[in-house]
Amino acid sequence: MYTSTLQIIMTIIHYFFLVFSAIAIASYVILAIISAIETIEYMKKNSFVNYKEILSSTFSPSISIIAPAYNESLNIVENVRSLLSSYYVNYDVIIVNDGSKDDSLSKLIEAYDLIQIDNLFNEHIKTKPLRKGIYKSTNPAFDKLTVIDKENGGKADALNMGLNMSKNKYVACIDVDCLLLEDALQKLIKPFLETTDVKVIAAGGVIRIANSCTVKDGKLLDVNFPKTWLEQGQILEYLRAFLLGRMAWSRLNGLLVISGAFGLFDKKIAIKVGGYDTNTVGEDMEIIVRMRRYMEDQKQKYKVAYIPDPLCWTEAPDNYKTFISQRNRWTRGTIETLKKHRKIGFNPKYKSLGLISYPYWFFFERMAPIIEVTGIIYFGILIFLNEVRWDYAFAFIIVAYLFSVLFSIVAIVSEELTYHQYKKKSIGFKLIMIAFLEPFVNHPTILYSAIKGNIDYYFYKKIEWGTMTRKGMTKA
Amino acid sequence: MNENLHILESLKHSSPIIQLIWGLSCLFFIIIAILTFYLKYLRNHLRVNEKIETKYQEIYESYLVTYLYAGNDEEAFSSEQQIIIEKLKKYAADPFKRKIIVSTLLKLRNEISGEMGESIDKLFIKLGLLRYSLAKLRSKKWDVIAIGIRELTQFKIKAVHKIIMNNINHPKREVRKEMQFYLVHLYAFEGLEFLNVLETPLSEWDQIQLLEVLQLNNNTQIADIKPWLKSSNDSVVIFALKIAKVYNQFEAKEVLIELLNHKCEDVRINAISALSHLNIIEAKNILKNNFNDRGHEEQIGFLKMMENVYEASDKTFLMEHINHKSTEIKLLVIEVLKNINFEEFALNEAELKKTLTA
Numbered sequence: 001m002y003t004s005t006l007q008i009i010m011t012i013i014h015y016f017f018l019v020f021s022a023i024a025i026a027s028y029v030i031l032a033i034i035s036a037i038e039t040i041e042y043m044k045k046n047s048f049v050n051y052k053e054i055l056s057s058t059f060s061p062s063i064s065i066i067a068p069a070y071n072e073s074l075n076i077v078e079n080v081r082s083l084l085s086s087y088y089v090n091y092d093v094i095i096v097n098d099g100s101k102d103d104s105l106s107k108l109i110e111a112y113d114l115i116q117i118d119n120l121f122n123e124h125i126k127t128k129p130l131r132k133g134i135y136k137s138t139n140p141a142f143d144k145l146t147v148i149d150k151e152n153g154g155k156a157d158a159l160n161m162g163l164n165m166s167k168n169k170y171v172a173c174i175d176v177d178c179l180l181l182e183d184a185l186q187k188l189i190k191p192f193l194e195t196t197d198v199k200v201i202a203a204g205g206v207i208r209i210a211n212s213c214t215v216k217d218g219k220l221l222d223v224n225f226p227k228t229w230l231e232q233g234q235i236l237e238y239l240r241a242f243l244l245g246r247m248a249w250s251r252l253n254g255l256l257v258i259s260g261a262f263g264l265f266d267k268k269i270a271i272k273v274g275g276y277d278t279n280t281v282g283e284d285m286e287i288i289v290r291m292r293r294y295m296e297d298q299k300q301k302y303k304v305a306y307i308p309d310p311l312c313w314t315e316a317p318d319n320y321k322t323f324i325s326q327r328n329r330w331t332r333g334t335i336e337t338l339k340k341h342r343k344i345g346f347n348p349k350y351k352s353l354g355l356i357s358y359p360y361w362f363f364f365e366r367m368a369p370i371i372e373v374t375g376i377i378y379f380g381i382l383i384f385l386n387e388v389r390w391d392y393a394f395a396f397i398i399v400a401y402l403f404s405v406l407f408s409i410v411a412i413v414s415e416e417l418t419y420h421q422y423k424k425k426s427i428g429f430k431l432i433m434i435a436f437l438e439p440f441v442n443h444p445t446i447l448y449s450a451i452k453g454n455i456d457y458y459f460y461k462k463i464e465w466g467t468m469t470r471k472g473m474t475k476a
Numbered sequence: 477m478n479e480n481l482h483i484l485e486s487l488k489h490s491s492p493i494i495q496l497i498w499g500l501s502c503l504f505f506i507i508i509a510i511l512t513f514y515l516k517y518l519r520n521h522l523r524v525n526e527k528i529e530t531k532y533q534e535i536y537e538s539y540l541v542t543y544l545y546a547g548n549d550e551e552a553f554s555s556e557q558q559i560i561i562e563k564l565k566k567y568a569a570d571p572f573k574r575k576i577i578v579s580t581l582l583k584l585r586n587e588i589s590g591e592m593g594e595s596i597d598k599l600f601i602k603l604g605l606l607r608y609s610l611a612k613l614r615s616k617k618w619d620v621i622a623i624g625i626r627e628l629t630q631f632k633i634k635a636v637h638k639i640i641m642n643n644i645n646h647p648k649r650e651v652r653k654e655m656q657f658y659l660v661h662l663y664a665f666e667g668l669e670f671l672n673v674l675e676t677p678l679s680e681w682d683q684i685q686l687l688e689v690l691q692l693n694n695n696t697q698i699a700d701i702k703p704w705l706k707s708s709n710d711s712v713v714i715f716a717l718k719i720a721k722v723y724n725q726f727e728a729k730e731v732l733i734e735l736l737n738h739k740c741e742d743v744r745i746n747a748i749s750a751l752s753h754l755n756i757i758e759a760k761n762i763l764k765n766n767f768n769d770r771g772h773e774e775q776i777g778f779l780k781m782m783e784n785v786y787e788a789s790d791k792t793f794l795m796e797h798i799n800h801k802s803t804e805i806k807l808l809v810i811e812v813l814k815n816i817n818f819e820e821f822a823l824n825e826a827e828l829k830k831t832l833t834a
Contacts, residue, residue, distance in 0.1 A: 120807065122803045194679045391494055398501050423526075
């Protein structure tokens with residue numbers, strides 16, 4: 001009796017893992033196919049677009065780039081130069097120094113001839129108060145730049161200060177260490193301006209990893225492939241996520257996240273929903289979900305757009321400690337956002353947002369690492385009990401591994417067929433190599449970080465700036 | 477060999493799930509192998525193509541520069557130009573090289589104007605490239621048609637106007653857009669006649685591009701925008717309002733004032749902006765009288781307008797709104813009041829600043 005009950009339970013568990021894996025694989029394949037269709041459509045539409053006419057036009061809408069900074073002294077001067085070198089004509093740059101303890105502010109004052117000014121702004125969203133105040137440059141070459149020095153309140157609070165300060169229609173929220181490409185703004189503003197049937201409330205694009213790339217005066221000169229497996233694995237991971245995932249979600253109008261590294265927002269809507277949430281570590285995801293929820297509640301047609309063009313390059317963690325800390329934050333951010341907006345989940349009132357996007361994120365982003373680790377532990381127990389059917393186990397491990405490799409290689413092929421950014425010889429071989437190695441190199445660490453994120457969320461809640469030791473990009 | 481047979485034999489006797497999984501594994505493995513080789517080929521192909529393209533682009537650029545400076549006033553094409561034309565014609569027979577020639581010509585065409593620009597347009601026809609652009613218009617692929625129209629626009633081929641007009645109701649927005657650019661590029665305001673029949677929305681992106689193209693044109697003959705201001709297509713009205721602003725269309729004053737009561741808020745906001753730009757004082761009194769009935773954006777637009785057309789008699793109206801619930805409006809009201817009497821209202825501004833920064 002006891003044995004047969006145990007057998008039934010075990011069979012149920014086996015089928016649970018089998019069905020979960022099958023649905024996960026099927027969803028990845030479907031998303032990849034939709035992504036391919038959307039990318040081809042996008043490439044066709046934009047292959048003959050003349051961005052120059054928008055660039056120089058005084059009719060182009062105004063954009064504020066908001067870049068929060070916390071202890072970014074090492075690269076801040078060069079990073080701000082990159083932000084100031086956009087080809088777009090109608091924009092300004094707001095740097096929010098969020099109570100940095102280093103000499104970021106004095107470096108900026110010196111490099112950009114800043115002086116303190118008396119500026120009036122509307123506090124739509126409550127933030128921490130100003131510390132030293134607001135600065136503008138005396139040099140006309142930097143008249144687009146405003147620096148705000150405020151008391152420390154976290155990244156979300158700094159972004160909210162920028163939202164209050166901006167006088168423009170659109171705001172581009174960007175990590176200050178991101179290397180923004182010169183044509184990024186006009187490419188990202190396009191979905192807002194060309195869509196007539198629905199209101200575009202936010203847009204994002206592809207973020208690339210700049211580790212080992214050569215940079216001069218805030219401009220990317222040479223794309224190189226980093227040496228460590230950890231960095232290479234992240235490149236592959238970004239390619240998969242951006243080229244095979246987000247394009248599909250854009251097509252389905254189901255995007256729940258625009259990368260915090262760079263995204264463009266309709267300021268009015270962002271302010272109406274109350275700006276960034278200062279009580280979460282996943283403020284980039286949370287604001288998108290809240291904006292979407294607001295539009296659904298208002299019964300207004302809307303879209304969160306996404307474009308496959310590489311728009312900015314960012315430094316990724318090059319050591320396991322920082323990598324784990326970053327992924328831990330991402331996990332906590334996802335948990336917090338999904339929990340806060342649980343009303344959306346499986347709720348037909350929210351249409352595709354509630355019935356497709358939320359469930360997908362819940363099962364395949366939020367729960368997947370937990371289910372995977374549970375599966376590994378369960379497998380360990382079966383080995384211990386000598387209950388493993390090795391013919392099954394071996395076959396499933398091989399098929400799962402081959403699928404993950406295949407999926408990565410499809411992402412690499414997509415990259416080559418579209419933007420072909422890694423042009424140098426031998427990088428192709430390295431990309432293939434890392435596709436085979438990544439399941440052993442990065443994936444276990446990602447799983448560990450996700451589990452740690454869950455533990456930290458439930459037992460050690462705290463919000464802090466994501467600290468990352470900057471090495472600085474390779475200078476020419 | 478025996479071992480392989482043994483594996484196959486045991487697979488044959490295993491459960492269907494295992495057979496399926498191994499089947500999938502084999503399939504994945506084969507696809508991985510194919511994609512790996514394809515990737516190798518693709519990267520090589522892209523690298524080689526890039527090199528060849530750069531090489532030919534340099535050759536064609538040098539030919540074209542020589543061509544441009546080899547012209548004379550006596551002949552349509554000098555003998556030196558004829559030689560270059562013959563050489564380029566040979567290259568143009570190959571589709572890959574033809575694509576590079578067209579892109580080089582386009583690049584150069586965008587950089588130069590005047591006689592030299594016209595010389596490039598003539599060369600485009602002389603090389604027989606017009607034939608290929610026209611062939612693109614007959615394609616079943618919408619993106620090829622759009623590229624064809626763009627080429628004809630860039631090289632200012634007016635003779636194909638009728639053929640291009642066939643696409644006025646093309647189902648694909650991009651093709652319609654290219655056709656509109658063709659018309660405006662080549663016929664300036666006359667080309668805007670498509671607005672009379674346009675039923676689909678004209679996006680903000682298209683509007684910006686059309687305005688830029690119009691500004692490139694030196695023709696001072698501006699079309700009558702009144703019919704567009706009365707269009708049933710709101711996007712056409714908004715576009716016409718922008719034209720009114722850029723080209724100071726005082727003649728349309730009455731229609732512009734009528735638009736203050738348009739059903740669409742965006743139209744009303746743009747109308748206020750145009751009236752403000754044109755400093756039309758009559759609009760001020762209309763807006764003052766129904767200020768409270770208007771939306772937030774309209775109110776802001778109106779107060780910005782007041783900054784240019786204020787009078788001392790507006791003080792009473794402004795005082796009514798000095799304690800408005802919106803800080804943005806409060807600030808604008810104080811700004812206008814400051815213009816009327818600086819000393820009296822600068823103090824209000826200082827107090828407001830204190831409240832905001834507290």
